[in-house]
Amino acid sequence: MNLMRAFINGHTGLNTIIIDCGKFNAQPLHDIFMGDEGFDFIQRVLFMPDHFLPFLFLRIWYPVIMSIESEIARHYAKKESSEIARGQGHLHIGGEHATRYFLDQLGLRPDMSVLDIGCGVGGPALLAAQDYGCHVTGIDLTPDFIETARANAKTAALESRTIFQTANAGQLDFADHCFDLAIMVHVGMNIPDKEPVYQEAARVIKPGGLFAIYDILAKDHAAKMLYPCPWARSIKTSFLTDWRTTADLLSAAGLDIVKQEDRTDYAIDAITRMMEKTANTLSEFRRGAMQNLLTNIKNNACGPSIIITRKPA
Ligand SMILES: C[S@@+](CC[C@H](N)C(=O)[O-])C[C@H]1O[C@@H](n2cnc3c(N)ncnc32)[C@H](O)[C@@H]1O
Known part of the structure; x- marks a missing residue:
């Protein structure tokens, strides 16, 4: 990953993250139609201040962000699996x-x-x-x-x-x-x-x-x-x-x-x-x-x- 940018914004803390790693544009799951429950959930897990994070800081946080994403997805996964039928x-x-x-x-x-x-x-x-x-x-x-x-x-x-x-x-x-x-x-x-x-x-x-x-x-x-x-x-x-x-x-x-x-x-x-x-x-x-x-x-x-x-x- 030669280039990684992130914006962490919104008044509640970690809301929406865009990770742009060179050719790889990622819009993680936070922003989909059921995202707010993820936001509520994430606030219980972590609070982050509302500002732009420079590159080096993000490199430190990247694994944390990824693991939180997985956790939210597991949270949704339980709900969605039972509802798919x-x-x-x-x-x-x-x-x-x-x-x-x-x-x-x-x-x-x-x-x-x-x-x-x-x-x-x-x-x-x-x-x-x-x-x-x-x-x-x-x-x-x-x-x-x-x-x-x-x-x-x-x-x-x-x-x-x-x-x-x-x-x-x-x-x-x-x-x-x-x-x-x-x-x-x-x-x-x-x-x-x-x-x-x-x-x-x-x-x-x-x-x-x-x-x-x-x-x-x-x-x-x-x-x-x-x-x-x-x-x-x-x-x-x-x-x-x-x-x-x-x-x-x-x-x-x-x-x-x-x-x-x-x-x-x-x-x-x-x-x-x-x-x-x-x-x-x-x-x-x-x-x-x-x-x-x-x-x-x-x-x-x-x-x-x-x-x-x-x-x-
Ligand atoms: C609002 S959801 C719609 C999901 C599905 N199409 C549906 O209608 O149920 C948007 C989806 O786009 C995916 N997505 C966003 N950017 C993408 C990209 N660059 N490549 C592949 N999937 C992407 C997200 O992960 C998310 O699952």
């Missing part, structure tokens, strides 16, 4: 319902090979394997999520149709043209440089294959975004791109855009219902983050879209 492993707006809507548009057939980029604990990948009969490879940057995804595959008796591997979306270790299609669900907002990610997706799918994204994009009033959001405590760790930039990056990767569907109305409805349903169970932080997301979407600061692209045959 009820379809709780979908870490994005609309959950399992939104996954089905998205997958239904991709012409999935039994035995197709699918790559799920940033698969989290495996919700979308397992659904594609279970309900569509696909062979799915899920990759994610967070090793403990991959472990959980494997455990979830075992619980769901889908081990023969799924493979889960730790990997960085921008540096895939797969041969060219080896997947029928690739999907990426709510991952881009965690990735500062999406160019290598789209290039890699385009490289590994077969000619004529689809690369489909369900992600949150920046919109006209992005400058007015409220934080924290479910994926970021502050703008420092949020990497939303707008539709035009996203379309240009996808085109530059050699992909033809087949469809873009703005899911704003759906998201407002889904988040509102989710907040009503979980009113008494969400922590204060998470409720605030979800409320900010809802406000941001209503204010046209951001919104989820489905983008379907095709690699020319």
Whole structure:
């Protein structure tokens, strides 16, 4: 690791860490949709002051940070494993319902090979394997999520149709043209440089294959975004791109855009219902983050879209 930078920010201490080790961009698990419970948990483990840490200091703290991450992931792993059978492993707006809507548009057939980029604990990948009969490879940057995804595959008796591997979306270790299609669900907002990610997706799918994204994009009033959001405590760790930039990056990767569907109305409805349903169970932080997301979407600061692209045959 020739270059390592970290930002530790937020009023509570160790909230969001970005570790950028040269070519390896890591957005650890803290910033995903269930992150606040991790923050609550971590505060019980360690307090760190709210400031930028210089390189040498971070080198000392790096092993500590990594071991805390593992501990939080184990904390989640227990919860997620038991919930997977009820379809709780979908870490994005609309959950399992939104996954089905998205997958239904991709012409999935039994035995197709699918790559799920940033698969989290495996919700979308397992659904594609279970309900569509696909062979799915899920990759994610967070090793403990991959472990959980494997455990979830075992619980769901889908081990023969799924493979889960730790990997960085921008540096895939797969041969060219080896997947029928690739999907990426709510991952881009965690990735500062999406160019290598789209290039890699385009490289590994077969000619004529689809690369489909369900992600949150920046919109006209992005400058007015409220934080924290479910994926970021502050703008420092949020990497939303707008539709035009996203379309240009996808085109530059050699992909033809087949469809873009703005899911704003759906998201407002889904988040509102989710907040009503979980009113008494969400922590204060998470409720605030979800409320900010809802406000941001209503204010046209951001919104989820489905983008379907095709690699020319
Ligand atoms: C909000 S979760 C979505 C998980 C899953 N796609 C789903 O919808 O359930 C975002 C995921 O992206 C992963 N991630 C972030 N940056 C990544 C990268 N550069 N390469 C691979 N995975 C990444 C995180 O570890 C996390 O699991």
